[in-house]
Amino acid sequence: xxxxxxxxxxxxxxxxxxxxxxxxxxxxxxxxxxxxxxxxxxxxxxxxxxxxxxxxxxxxxxxxxxxxxxxxxxxxxxxxxxxxxxxxxxxxxxxxxxxxxxxxxxxxxxxxxxxxxxxxxxxxxxxxxxxxxxxxxxxxxxxxxxxxxxxxxxxxxxxxxxxxxxxxxxxxxxxxxxxxxxxxxxxxxxxxxxxxxxxxxxxxxxxxxxxxxxxxxxxxxxxxxxxxxxxxxxxxxxxxxxxxxxxxxxxxxxxxxxxxxxxxxxxxxxxxxxxxxxxxxxxxxxxxxxxxxxxxxxxxx
Amino acid sequence: xxxxxxxxxxxxxxxxxxxxxxxxxxxxxxxxxxxxxxxxxxxxxxxxxxxxxxxxxxxxxxxxxxxxxxxxxxxxxxxxxxxxxxxxxxxxxxxxxxxxxxxxxxxxxxxxxxxxxxxxxxxxxxxxxxxxxxxxxxxxxxxxxxxxxxxxxxxxxxxxxxxxxxxxxxxxxxxxxxxxxxxxxxxxxxxxxxxxxxxxxxxxxxxxxxxxxxxxxxxxxxxxxxxxxxxxxxxxxxxxxxxxxxxxxxxxxxxxxxxxxxxxxxxxxxxxxxxxxxxxxxxxxxxxxxxxxxxxxxxxxxxxxxxxxxxxxxxxxxxxxxxxxxxxxxxxxxxxxxxxxxxxxxxxxxxxxxxxxxxxxxx
Amino acid sequence: xxxxxxxxxxxxxxxxxxxxxxxxxxxxxxxxxxxxxxxxxxxxxxxxxxxxxxxxxxxxxxxxxxxxxxxxxxxxxxxxxxxxxxxxxxxxxxxxxxxxxxxxxxxxxxxxxxxxxxxxxxxxxxxxxxxxxxxxxxxxxxxxxxxxxxxxxxxxxxxxxxxxxxxxxxxxxxxxxxxxxxxxxxxxxxxxxxxxxxxxxxxxxxxxxxxxxxxxxxxxxxxxxxxxxxxxxxxxxxxxxxxxxxxxxxxxxxx
Numbered sequence: 032x033x034x035x036x037x038x039x040x041x042x043x044x045x046x047x048x049x050x051x052x053x054x055x056x057x058x059x060x061x062x063x064x065x066x067x068x069x070x071x072x073x074x075x076x077x078x079x080x081x082x083x084x085x086x087x088x089x090x091x092x093x094x095x096x097x098x099x100x101x102x103x104x105x106x107x108x109x110x111x112x113x114x115x116x117x118x119x120x121x122x123x124x125x126x127x128x129x130x131x132x133x134x135x136x137x138x139x140x141x142x143x144x145x146x147x148x149x150x151x152x153x154x155x156x157x158x159x160x161x162x163x164x165x166x167x168x169x170x171x172x173x174x175x176x177x178x179x180x181x182x183x184x185x186x187x188x189x190x191x192x193x194x195x196x197x198x199x200x201x202x203x204x205x206x207x208x209x210x211x212x213x214x215x216x217x218x219x220x221x222x223x224x225x226x227x228x229x230x231x232x233x234x235x236x237x238x239x240x241x242x243x244x245x246x247x248x249x250x251x252x253x254x255x256x257x258x259x260x261x262x263x264x265x266x267x268x269x270x271x272x273x274x275x276x277x278x279x280x281x282x283x284x285x286x287x288x289x290x291x292x293x294x295x296x297x298x299x300x301x302x303x304x305x306x307x308x309x310x311x312x313x314x315x316x317x318x319x320x321x322x323x324x325x326x327x328x329x330x331x332x
Numbered sequence: 333x334x335x336x337x338x339x340x341x342x343x344x345x346x347x348x349x350x351x352x353x354x355x356x357x358x359x360x361x362x363x364x365x366x367x368x369x370x371x372x373x374x375x376x377x378x379x380x381x382x383x384x385x386x387x388x389x390x391x392x393x394x395x396x397x398x399x400x401x402x403x404x405x406x407x408x409x410x411x412x413x414x415x416x417x418x419x420x421x422x423x424x425x426x427x428x429x430x431x432x433x434x435x436x437x438x439x440x441x442x443x444x445x446x447x448x449x450x451x452x453x454x455x456x457x458x459x460x461x462x463x464x465x466x467x468x469x470x471x472x473x474x475x476x477x478x479x480x481x482x483x484x485x486x487x488x489x490x491x492x493x494x495x496x497x498x499x500x501x502x503x504x505x506x507x508x509x510x511x512x513x514x515x516x517x518x519x520x521x522x523x524x525x526x527x528x529x530x531x532x533x534x535x536x537x538x539x540x541x542x543x544x545x546x547x548x549x550x551x552x553x554x555x556x557x558x559x560x561x562x563x564x565x566x567x568x569x570x571x572x573x574x575x576x577x578x579x580x581x582x583x584x585x586x587x588x589x590x591x592x593x594x595x596x597x598x599x600x601x602x603x604x605x606x607x608x609x610x611x612x613x614x615x616x617x618x619x620x621x622x623x624x625x626x627x628x629x630x631x632x633x634x635x636x637x638x639x640x641x642x643x644x645x646x647x648x649x650x651x652x653x654x655x656x657x658x659x660x661x662x663x664x665x666x667x668x669x670x671x672x673x674x675x676x677x678x679x680x681x682x683x684x685x686x687x688x689x690x691x692x693x694x695x
Numbered sequence: 696x697x698x699x700x701x702x703x704x705x706x707x708x709x710x711x712x713x714x715x716x717x718x719x720x721x722x723x724x725x726x727x728x729x730x731x732x733x734x735x736x737x738x739x740x741x742x743x744x745x746x747x748x749x750x751x752x753x754x755x756x757x758x759x760x761x762x763x764x765x766x767x768x769x770x771x772x773x774x775x776x777x778x779x780x781x782x783x784x785x786x787x788x789x790x791x792x793x794x795x796x797x798x799x800x801x802x803x804x805x806x807x808x809x810x811x812x813x814x815x816x817x818x819x820x821x822x823x824x825x826x827x828x829x830x831x832x833x834x835x836x837x838x839x840x841x842x843x844x845x846x847x848x849x850x851x852x853x854x855x856x857x858x859x860x861x862x863x864x865x866x867x868x869x870x871x872x873x874x875x876x877x878x879x880x881x882x883x884x885x886x887x888x889x890x891x892x893x894x895x896x897x898x899x900x901x902x903x904x905x906x907x908x909x910x911x912x913x914x915x916x917x918x919x920x921x922x923x924x925x926x927x928x929x930x931x932x933x934x935x936x937x938x939x940x941x942x943x944x945x946x947x948x949x950x
Contacts, residue, residue: 066474126646133410134645136477137598140412141641144595148634259591263485270478302500306489309482316482317467320475525810532809532816533795533802533823536788540796543785550745552771552800552863561806655787665821671791671841674825678832 033174038292044181046288047188051243052265053280054195055236061212061275062232064132068139069119071262072146073237077112077244078253079154084108085162101164105245109238116237117230143258150255161248184246191242192281199277208232267312273325282323359660363520370516384512386624388580391515392573393616395522397600398609399569402526405606407562408542409468410477413484414570414597417457419589420487421571422578423497425453430505446509450575457571458564465563469556484591491586502585510580518576522569523609529565531663538562599641605653610661614652698723698899699867704753706739713739715923726893726900728914735920737903738780741869745777746770757867772800776865778856780872786845790836790855793844794827797862827862834858850881861892867899874906882906886913
């Protein structure tokens with residue numbers, strides 16, 4: 032029983048990170064129906080930004096408390112990552128907005144691989160650790176061990192998701208985003224600045240991925256390949272939940288977190304994880320292509 | 333550029349001035365000549381091992397690009413999992429030559445049985461093409477891209493989990509059976525068969541799905557049959573390419589067939605041009621040679637492919653040849669002269685019969 | 696026995712009733728017009744007949760075959776072809792290829808025969824090539840046979856769409872607003888063309904049209920739809936004097 036609770040906690044922790052990244056996929060898809068295959072690598076870049084900023088801040092450290100360094104690093108990482116995403120949108124995707132959709136998807140794939148190989152070439156393939164912002168404190172409660180880091184990850188993710196949900200549902204920016212997503216030809220006629228809203232969406236998605244990146248880096252090592260490894264899983268999360276649907280991305284993230292943690296429990300080896308996750312994706316796409324929470328799109332004749 | 337075009341036009345005029353029989357025999361003769369060269373040059377030591385290897389990669393990539401073009405260029409779907417089919421072909425062919433043939437007492441005939449191994453590898457890959465073909469009935473566009481991607485990942489993951497064939501460590505023991513001559517033959521066969529398919533009613537069915545799937549079913553195209561055909565044929569040839577690949581590098585592991593490999597093929601297809609076999613030949617050749625030339629750049633050369641892909645999509649989304657075809661790849665009976673002579677024949681037939689007014693006023 | 700027999704055809708899009716209780720008996724050779732304001736459900740009727748949508752309720756029988764539940768390509772092979780309200784040619788393919796695609800269902804050779812250029816493939820392809828060119832010649836498009844479809848002028852694109860439908864060798868032809876976007880001269884030519892193909896190919900035709908001139912000029916019988924309901928049916932003369940039609944449709948046009 033305690034083992035189970037322990038695993039659930041691990042799954043929640045991992046699921047939170049997947050959900051945060053999945054949000055970026057889903058928001059971009061929702062607004063310009065583009066599968067932004069580069070998003071996983073944007074996430075990867077964000078962890079490196081966090082690595083360099085965090086190390087720099089700590090080494091010059093004026094003995095700031097851990098929480099301040101953590102927040103400073105996070106803000107800087109979010110900003111830098113958002114900037115990267117906006118630049119990618121501006122220079123790689125925007126010229127293709129009128130082109131066939133396949134062109135944009137291929138471009139996204141290319142941008143992702145470019146980021147990955149570029150990082151590989153400049154920084155190298157060795158895994159790295161993010162600097163420690165806090166001392167790790169482990170609590171034990173009736174046999175279940177959990178750390179303060181785990182709690183921070185789950186809590187921060189929950190807050191971010193709630194915040195995003197509120198932004199999309201309750202603010203003017205959110206309303207504009209929904210308008211563009213609904214009809215990008217009519218929205219500008221209603222005075223919605225479409226280009227700016229699309230940029231904001233990319234920025235928002237990337238900063239959330241950056242938060243995910245920081246949280247992830249506090250527990251696991253980072254390397255240039257994780258854009259693929261983690262990014263694909265987040266992407267499956269988004270599709271499983273229903274791509275374009277924000278709550279679906281969160282749900283999908285948690286489902287995939289559970290798949291990853293519980294596969295080795297049920298099947299002989301953890302190497303079956305990819306197989307299970309992608310088979311789940313394949314089966315779902317065949318029977319319910321629009322995901323768990325998504326809605327089918329009618330084809331007009 | 334203009335000088336080049338002028339030169340080309342002169343070559344063409346010269347060619348046109350030949351007697352018809354000579355022109356008819358020209359391309360086949362050239363093909364035979366190249367085959368003899370492919371056979372002799374490596375033997376004679378004119379081509380060193382490295383050059384042979386590059387030529388072989390060019391050939392394998394031509395097969396990969398041309399077959400993927402069938403799906404992505406001709407049918408207008410977006411498959412990003414071509415390496416998955418390649419993997420199936422590579423493993424099946426390797427298992428046959430390394431384990432099965434020796435066990436069946438055919439060890440000494442392996443070099444002769446190589447084509448059989450390749451064909452069986454291709455057949456296995458073609459069969460798995462159905463995995464993607466069936467979802468494509470209902471799922472299109474982005475979602476089908478995800479299906480193909482998932483397929484690629486699943487193949488890789490399954491291979492990693494079968495210990496008997498080496499799991500993540502890979503599979504080895506293949507003889508170096510892939511020679512320049514063999515690859516050349518397979519390239520010619522692939523291009524020839526694909527060309528024939530493309531210029532048939534099925535080929536037009538494939539094209540019509542790209543243009544407008546619903547309109548296509550409303551002019552009687554059985555889109556399911558066409559999709560099955562396309563995916564099976566494309567994955568068959570990917571399997572052949574995989575078998576050839578396995579028997580040149582003599583060591584395969586699941587990572588050789590990752591999404592990165594699929595992306596490489598995508599670059600070749602879109603570089604050369606969608607909906608054009610000539611484009612795929614060109615794209616695969618240019619890209620393969622380019623990557624070889626960039627070898628001194630080491631890690632940085634892997635930045636070139638993706639960058640090239642992005643720039644291509646922005647500035648020349650249809651690629652070098654974009655839906656045009658080299659003349660020698662168009663079947664004779666489909667060329668303008670042939671069409672014109674049929675038109676002439678029809679006109680004469682019509683004039684011989686009662687004149688029919690065009691577009692009405694018969695009342 | 697009627698060639699086409701439709702009973703109680705009803706279709707919902709979600710909660711919206713697009714067509715309600717549509718009935719039709721069409722004898723071989725008849726030319727029936729369907730008119731009605733935008734959104735009256737005319738094109739939906741075509742989509743239901745050709746299998747693009749599956750009706751919520753109702754029966755469609757064509758030449759003794761039940762069409763409900765059949766795929767579009769199967770229905771076309773039974774002998775029903777159509778054109779589209781907005782032109783839907785295969786834009787990047789040649790005019791000749793556009794017409795040849797319509798021979799797909801009658802292809803007898805299999806894929807391997809094509810790939811290996813077997814004699815039956817060569818024979819059949821030659822046949823298709825000649826028949827397609829013959830049709831283009833009849834339709835006055837032979838000179839443009841090797842053009843890319845999208846490079847044709849608008850009027851010829853409409854004509855090519857009809858040619859492509861005819862290449863399916865239909866008994867029943869469904870024309871969806873063929874005169875849309877045409878000038879009066881082109882419309883007169885189109886009416887001639889419809890009369891002529893009807894005779895030449897021995898066709899039964901249903902025509903959806905906004906241009907009253909066309910419908911009144913060539914149809915024997917007219918059905919009027921409004922909000923999915925059939926509000927009137929009769930000869931052109933009867934329709935023109937029907938008060939409900941004038942109210943729903945002609946009234947607006949007349950002003």
